[in-house]
Amino acid sequence: MTDGHVPLKFNELPPEEMLARAHQMYERMATRRTVRDFSDRPVAREIIEQAILTAGSAPSGANHQPWHFAAIQSPDIKLQIREAAEEEERAFYDGRAGAEWLDALKPLGTDDHKPFLETAPWLIAMFAQRRGGVHAGDTRKNYYINESCGIAAGFLIAALHEAGLATLTHTPKPMNFLNDICARPDEEKPFLLIVVGYPAPGAQVPEHALIKKSLEDISSWF
Ligand code: IYR
Secondary structure: OOOOOOOOOOOOHHHHHHHHHHHHHHHHHOOEOOOOOOOOOOHHHHHHHHHHHHHHHHOOHHOOOOOEEEEOHHHHHHHHHHHHHHHHHHHHHHHHHOOHHHHHHHHOOOOOOOOHHOOEEEEEEEEEEEEEOOOOOOOEOOOOOOHHHHHHHHHHHHHHOOOOOEEEEOOOOOOOOOHHHHHOOOEEEEEEEEEOOOOOOOOOOOOHHHHHOHHHHHOOOO
């Protein structure tokens, strides 16, 4: 055995089960929709904790796990986030985005009005850490921060979906206000704001969001 290593635990599956699971995973993930109309129904903290642990199990550069998740249910903090986000969004939709970007967003029907930031029971502000290390409190340089955080965000969204919750990956731009509101240090970059809860009764999604590229469109094989 190599020093500093332990045996891998690998659960090999029969080929038929591998294929069946690959199909099932696709079927489950393909039902996920980005939701913008949330119910105020509460969601148990333990579900959010478990989904964050799943996100934290993602691979990362040098295993430094360069992320922090601020889980927010406080109505006061949600209000502060809504007010700060809507201020940025007003400037964005008033023209800062530019014509091409606003045109791309038209089919989604989004605007500067973000009531879900108060309505949804949970907001998860995800921060990317420029410095850190494998142990909490380390201050070494981190690597592949965006890649690592992107993968962890994917795990988080998948875990929340699997737990029966709806999410919205919300990206007010810029969102540095999140550092102040969530008391995070300047070395951390706000990465994503994930809105979590149940969809409002009768919630709708844009038809545009149902268009998914085919396997042919998204892959090449050699
Ligand atoms: N942050 C804005 C605009 C926005 C941008 C993209 I790219 C989207 O896919 C959706 C929205 C907002 O949240 O409205």
